[in-house]
Amino acid sequence: MTILETGSSERVTGKRLLRREDPELLTGEAKFVDDIVQQNALYMAILRSPMAHARIVAVDTAIAKRMPDVFAVMTGEELKSDWFAPMPCAWPVTGEMKNPPHYPVAADVVKYVGDAVAVVLASNKVAAIDALAAIDVKYEALPVIVALEDALADKELVHPELGTNTSYVWKLEPDKSKVDQAFASAAHVVKSRFVQQRLLPSAMEPRGVLVVPQPYGSEYTIYSSTQIPHILKIMLSLTVGVSEAKLRVIAPAVGGGFGSKLNVYSEEVLALTLARKFHRPVRWTEERSEGALATIHGRGQIQEIELAAEADGRLMAVKVNLIADMGGYLQLLTPGVPLLGGFLYHGLYDVPAYSFTCTGVFTNKTPTDAYRGAGRPEATFAIERSMDSLARKVGIDPAEIRRRNFIPPEKFPYSSAPGLVFDSGNYLPNLEQGLEKVGYAQIRAEQQIRRSRGSKKHLGVGLSCYVEMCGLAPSKVLGSLSYSAGGWESATIRILPTSKVQVVTGTAPHGQGHETSWSMIVADRLGISPEDIEVLHSDTAIAPYGLDTYGSRSLAVGGSAVYLATDKVLEKAKLIAAHHLEVAAEDLSYKDGSFAVKGSPDKAMALSSVAFEAFTAHNLPEGLEPNLEATVTWDPPNFTFPFGTHIAVVEVDEETGATELLRYVSIDDVGNQINPMIVEGQIEGGIAQGVAQALFEEAIYDGSGNLLNTTFLEYLVPSASEFPSFELGNTVTPSPTNPLGVKGVGEAGCIASPPAVINAIVDALSVFGIEHIEMPASPEKVWSAISFSRGNSR
Amino acid sequence: MFPASFDYAKATSVADAISILSSVDDAKLLAGGHSLLPLMKLRLASPGMIVDIGSLTDLSYIEDKGDYVAVGALTRHHDVQNSRLLKSVVPILPYVASRVGDPAVRHRGTIGGSISHGDGASDLPAAVLALDAKFVLMGPKGERVVPASEFFVGFLETVLSSDELLTEIRVPKFSGGWSFQKFNRRAQDWAIVGVAAVNNGHTRISLVNMGPTPLRATAVEAALADGASIEVASGRASDGLDPPSDLNASSEYRRHLAEVLVKRALAEALR
CATH class of the missing domain: 3.90.1170.50 (Aldehyde oxidase/xanthine dehydrogenase, a/b hammerhead)
Known part of the structure; x- marks a missing residue:
């Protein structure tokens, strides 16, 4: 796929344009x-x-x-x-x-x-x-039901009239016998249980x-x-x-949403x-x-995951059993959220056999629903934690177990066992770039030096390789998943008589910077300044059709619609220009805001003149409607599949149990980047939010169903002070699924970071024989695990 | 979060503040507002009247008084943190002030407010306790001077009577070794456990968030006086104490942290 076609001699996309949304946000002028x-x-x-x-x-x-x-x-x-x-x-x-x-x-x-x-x-x-x-x-x-296992037992009922606490059981098991065979013949089986704690989304507004x-x-x-x-x-x-x-x-x-x-x-x-x-x-x-x-809570799952592997660590099958906490009622998408991860528990690894079951249960708690990543952070956590366990069992480095299992580049488009088609991917160079950037070998060496010196500050390094499905979504696929809406997106472009441009999008930005990015896409295609382009959105009277913003979909689907609408309006403009220049439309080329006759560049008509002609309609080609406006509703043929490698380096203080995040390296492949500064902002915020799950945040309920931490005094949303500067890098594998070659980036950081951090902590604590720490890995939890491993009476 | 309704008076002088306090039953003083206002918004405190002393700028000063430094009660944490005088003659105090909250808090919060609030989880009360500071309290009958060791009585309770106002903190100059160890999970948080240690021939240690008030680690101090090693003495950090259990830490973990932090503080202060 070529990068997007441009009508500009100086490309705007790919530049770090300041966000046009920010001045009014930063000066308090924005109206909430x-x-x-x-x-x-x-x-x-x-x-x-x-x-x-x-x-x-x-x-x-x-x-x-x-x-x-x-x-x-x-x-x-x-x-x-x-x-x-x-x-x-x-x-x-x-x-x-x-x-x-x-x-x-x-x-x-x-x-x-x-x-x-x-x-x-x-x-x-x-x-x-x-x-x-x-x-x-x-x-x-x-009677109050708080714990998921209690809900499953059905001894007391949240909704007695239903006769059970189970809302649904959803199974994805294309070939059970294949899974059974794999586990029967596997050289290694790794079985783990993880808790995805409930989180409060905590949008700023x-x-x-x-x-x-x-x-x-x-x-x-x-x-x-x-x-x-x-x-x-x-x-x-x-x-x-x-x-x-x-x-x-x-x-x-x-002011933000994160799915809430x-x-x-x-x-x-x-x-x-x-x-x-x-x-x-x-x-x-x-x-x-x-x-x-x-407001809805995020996560709230108990995960059981089993890997079957050959002697050399190559995966044969993945089997997953989830209990998902619905809360007291089903909100808009509550039951579907865990299933969004249900296709991805094999990560970016080539796994021939797959089984996934999710049981959604009611509890006497606030309903859960989509929270940044929605199902995919949970899936990534389970597989990436398990891959480290498998590496340990096989006796190889965590990086090596991943190398051995990546879907190889020649297999794309890759039909996954759960039934997706990964449109593109190239995982190994991405991992290697991350390892090199972090200095993996040197960190391992320093870790050994500290251990041999008996240091009480243990170094740990954790890898997380992730792939996500986003760009939600092909409407047909959503239909097959019983989702009650489609996944298309709509865009209208108007070139006004004064040659200013209005773009109407069906996406609904709440911090993502669509006004900036969409104007860049159109500016490139039309060869005009982004400042001449206004982006209108988030008002159903102005933008009547749209499916809004969530699931890292807006650029891949909505941005593509904007791009295609721009092409469509240019096609119409070309007919008018050809009419006035008295040539055939195919004899015209378009660049830098002007149509010119191929081979005689002097014979040209500016887009601004075309726009005015389209408005006055004094002299239009026979049968052509006045005005320059085009609408495209685009339904993507597939999801997009961003991927990447995140590496956390931590220091765990054995005496206090405190974890310090020393370094954080991420190499993300989100395809082509429209505005790299916005991409980095999304990744950095996502990393912070994922690290927050790994180290800080948890909605804590007591046995009577009281939420104990309802203020930021007790619900520990971290601030910038708790993080090192993240070290970002990228690879670029354009998605062939959309004309922009983009994939989406809103959730990537949040999906990748929790297992990177926990893998790093477990790596640091491996000297104590510790195999897992539940999130959030609070100092007390870590200290308790160390004390326990030493046989200290606790 | 909205507080319950209350009356408001702006004090024009210390005497004016005391006279209002004396005439109203359930009045509370408002200085920087960083302790009182959150409690009011959570409706954990609903005073009938707020007496705003925020404009009594004559209570904001840091002055050399020979063997002690006089710090006006309305001095902001930011000013304590950046005082050249304090940095040279009581360096632990500006350091502790620098660890309180975040910059916004430090620009509003006052040392007098923090001490009067008497929160066992606050840093500055523990610091002035380790420093053996004295507090000047003004009331309708004049002033009295109370040592820090007698000031903190119970949970959010001090010897201040309802018509008294803390006007000055007298901090002895101090040139020996010192250390302040604060353990928390986020930079701006209260300490889960904190330790202030000063050593000037004999060692005084105080603890943050190990009980209802700022506390002296008397068992550690006694052990050191008897010649115990740092390792042995710090093992007695929580002797006789009943630290709280909350979402941040269990009582047991606080005991453990106190030992670790006292050990680290002593290693630094006795260096």
């Missing part, structure tokens, strides 16, 4: 939902259950209703007749999947701490919050929603801090029962329902500790 001024709005506050599982016996709202500035106080019972349909789950992964109805405010039984039991509307925010304290709720406690009934007719404008304005519009229509044609969803400046805003939340449904009921604007902004309970 909570910044939007709205007269006459009612402020919504939600009373949340302090009980993980309980019957609501009585709710007394009398005192709250009489408090100053309070407009209304409503219980779930009182709102029953206002609901149209339960909260949506768009991914019924099996026909038998159990999905109990879930309404924005509980009427009878609460299923997790944070489940809503009453709602207050007041004329100011403080009054609304103060009124919550005056509502008296009597609960009758019910909390969630928020403002619903404004429009003055004429019964239309509603919904401002929401969401990644998915388009999907939200459809789902709100289906859930609230308002015609989709009467809904306009706007995602203004959105890829959802349809009860507060959005509730705000629209109440705005309709009272004909008043209704607004709500989440508080940080409230968000710990009310």
Whole structure:
């Protein structure tokens, strides 16, 4: 695949252009939902259950209703007749999947701490919050299920009417006998169990929603801090029962999401329902500790993985059994998230036999859903940790076990055992580049020196080779996975009469810099300055079609649509230019903003002139419509498959158990790069977020289903102080799946880094015979493991 | 996070602050706000009145008083951290201040606020305890001077009465060996365990977050005085203490950390 065709003599793509989004973000000028001024709005506050599982016996709202500035106080019972349909789950992964109805405010039984039991509307925010304290709720406690094994045992039930805590069992086992044979004849079998702890997504901007009934007719404008304005519009229509044609969803400046805003939340449904009921604007902004309970959690899995290998370490089969924590209810994509990893537990290794089973279980906890990487970090962790165990068993270096198992370059396109077709890949040079950059041999030598000196500060180095499937997604494939939407993306380009350009995209950036990158793609193709190009997005009235931003899809799918729409509009412009220049269209070439007759460059017509001619329509070719506008909706033929090598170097203090991340090297192959600075920013943020899972973060529940760390005092999101400067490099293997040769980069760092760090820690601690440390590898956990290995009584 | 509603008064002088404190039942002083405001936002504290002493700039000073340095209660951590005088005559104090929170916190938080709050998990109270500092407390009946060793009474509790105001910290000059060991997981966090050690012929050691108040490691000090080795003495770091268990660390792990950190602190201070 050639790099994208350009109509410019000086290429813009590939340059480190400063992000055009940043000045207003950095100066505080950007407008988030909570910044939007709205007269006459009612402020919504939600009373949340302090009980993980309980019957609501009585709710007394009398005192709250009489408090100053309070407009209304409503219980779930009182709102029953206002609901149209339960909260949506768009991914019924099996026909038998159990999905109990879930309404924005509980009427009878609460299923997790944070489940809503009453709602207050007041004329100011403080009054609304103060009124919550005056509502008296009597609960009758019910049995609480917290641990996944307890859920699986079905002794107590989260939803007794279902008769089981299991929502679904999903199996991917193309050839069971092949797997059985492999394990029967394997020289080595490695079996591991890993826990993927629950994580709080912790976007910088909390969630928020403002619903404004429009003055004429019964239309509603919904401002929401969401990644998915388009999907939200459809789902709100289906859930609230308002015609989709009467809904306009706007995602203004959105301060990050990491998947947590890829959802349809009860507060959005509730705000629209109440705005309709009272004909008043209704607004709500989440508080940080409230968000710990009310916004979806990430991960939450127990993984069992078995590898079968030949004597030399070559893999024969991978067998995986997951228990996935759904939480109290299914949110928009809850059941599907673990399955996104279900195709990738063999990593980037050539594995002929494969078996994957996932059991989704309900617990009395906040629902889980997509969180940066969504299924793929979990898969990468399991296989990359297991590869280190296998290396140890075979008696070879972790780098060597990977070399022996990589899918060789000549096998691409590679049909994987689970059923994907990896479009491209070239793994070995990428690994070798990483090893060289980090100085692998020298680190191993220093490790030995420290060990021979009896140093109490142990050096460890950890590898993680990853591949992900992103560029979501071919619509047909999503259909085959029972996903309720397609995976296409839409783009419109308009060359205006004054020759400025508008690009309309169906993606919904919330920090990714699409305005910058999309303008670069178009600038290159049209041979004009990116400054002449505006990128419009995240408003369903302006960009009516789109499938939004998640799963590292926006550039590979949405950027490709922008590129193809640009080509399409140029084709039309060429017809007009040919008409005026009185030549055949095929005799024209296009460069630097002008059509010229091949062989006589003096005979030319500027794109700006073409645009004006298209607008006046005084003299157009017969049958051609006025104006220069083109729309392309592009459905990708395949996923994309970014890959890379991440290497962590750690020092573990044997006395305190503290891990210091000394160095972090990553070599990522995300295909062609439109703006390398944005690529690096994504990778660095992703690495930090993945290291956070490995070392710092965990949503901790007690046995009664209370989330114990709802503030950043106790939920340890790390800061820049906790990291060394990352050392980034790349290889470039363009994807043949899309015209840009790009793959997507939003999740790569987060997918790769957790096993790199844990492999490094286990490597450092191998002198103690330690084989695994669960995440997060807190100092106390490490110290306990060392103490235990020494037989110290603990 | 919104605090419950409260009344607000801006004190124009120390005397004014004391007079307001004396006339209101549940008033709290507000200096840098970095201890009180989070508690109020979490609604763990709901004072009826806030007395803002933030504009009493005459309480912000660092002065040489011969054998001690007088530090005004409203001196920000940032100013303690960067004081040339303190760096030359009590170097441990600016170092400890440099380890408090992050730059934003250090530009707002005050030494008097930190000490008055009396949090056993804070660094500066433990430092001034190891230094045998004295505190000047002003009340309706005038001033009294209380040694650090008698100031901290219980969890977030000091000898300050409700109508008193800490105005000055008197820190003895100190030229011997010292060490401050702070163990935490994120740079801006409170210590999981911290140790301040000063050695001037005899050794004083105080502990951060090993109990409800800043504490002296008296068993270690006694062992050293009896001639014990660092190794042996540090093994007594948590003798008689009941350190807290929380999400960051179990009580048992804190005991272990205290031993490790005391050992490291002594190795540095006694060098």
